[in-house]
Amino acid sequence: MSKIVRFHATGGPEVLTLDDVEVREPGQGEIRIRTRALGLNRADAMLRSGHLMELPSGIGWEASGEVDAIGPGVEGFTVGDAVSLIPSFRATDYPIHGELAIAPATAVVKHPDTLSWEEAAALWGQYLTAYGALIETAALKAGDTLLVPAASSSVGLAAIQIARSVGARPVALTRTSAKRQQLLDAGAEAVIATTEEDVVTRVNELTDGQGARVIFDPVGGPALARLIGAAAPGGTVIVYGALSTEATTLPVLAVIGKSLTIRGYKVFDLTTDVERRKVAVDWILDGVARKVLRPVIDTVFPLEDIVGAHRRLESGSQVGKIVVTVRR
Known part of the structure; x- marks a missing residue:
């Protein structure tokens, strides 16, 4: 069982829970990731506070971690690779905030080892x-x-x-x-x-x-x-x-x-277009390598305080990215 961030009713940060969930094996074209850090976005708060057809729901678009398992038809990755996720999928289809996450392989990229887990989760x-x-x-x-x-x-x-x-x-x-x-x-x-x-x-x-x-x-x-x-x-x-x-x-x-x-x-529009996304990813990685691009992190919260992280997100007082770390 893995701890997964979910909400059983829509509302403020207080609706978020850490549920013990059995995470499935990755299917065709999918990768399972053992997360190390999670990046929060304003869209997470909009999803959590909106109206969904089906509850409970998971949440999240951005994370970094290690490849845990690889589904059929996926090439170019090995178990243990350090990777991070590009927002290019519906969070209701692939909610990635939790200890284990299933993601489409097209959204998974290897990030430079010059970045910490927190910075990698704050990048894309x-x-x-x-x-x-x-x-x-x-x-x-x-x-x-x-x-x-x-x-x-x-x-x-x-x-x-x-x-x-x-x-x-x-x-x-x-x-x-x-x-x-x-x-x-x-x-x-x-x-x-x-x-x-x-x-x-x-x-x-x-x-x-x-x-x-x-x-x-x-x-x-x-x-x-x-x-x-x-x-x-x-x-x-x-x-x-x-x-x-x-x-x-x-x-x-x-x-x-x-x-x-x-x-x-x-x-x-960019991240779901394979060719445009590749050009963009290469451009950003070049900027990281030249040290002209570097994620600014406002606050780091532990997974156990996911509610506090979302409260910080909604406060409007942050300067930079809010990141949640997953302890191992």
Whole structure:
């Protein structure tokens, strides 16, 4: 029997339990992993608090660990290999948070031994999201100004690192000044506290009135109009989340007047495409090898405190990734 994170009713972090479950053998095209660390994502909280057709349910997209068993038709892996997981599957089909996890082999990658288990569990979701939006979609390049709302999230920090790696200028957006120094230390060229400063005015000051060519927004809501006001003519606004619970109003005349591209983005479009995913994985591994990309971990919790880890996730006070370790 293995301890698996599940919930028997939807709700807050307190609904999570550690259940003793018999984990099956891997089937065709599958790998079983003995986990060492689990990475938390905002999507985990959305799944846990949403409405499911079938309960109890498992949870989780990201983990690192060792190959425990290999199913038929799988090549390129050996029992004992150090691996981590790319979010490219439905967590309700392959819930991976627990001591043992079954995953499709297409989602399993070997990670460099320069990364700890915690860093490996924090790697793929954030960097693939930022890479796909910024490099593949927006073609971010040297000299570009990039606006990063919710910059203290793991994806926001990955975006700052990726921008720096190509010579772009990342400007971090955060609600208050409380995280200003941490974001500057993380590589932001400037930090705008959105409840204390006018975003459009500050961006114009930072860009000599040119505006930001790329905006990478996970929030939506009323703030999107201000971001569009700060965009450069011909710029690209990528929306990859809807953290705001308020309605999003699009200032159409500003979009037309600036000839903006507004693009919806989800990482699964990248991670479920074999060829695109390979290019992205190689690009990120190269960045890790050159030490220009490195996961920022906010807090590490033991598996036994999975509820506390989810509470930290929902607090909004973190800077970086929340990781859960699995003791052996």
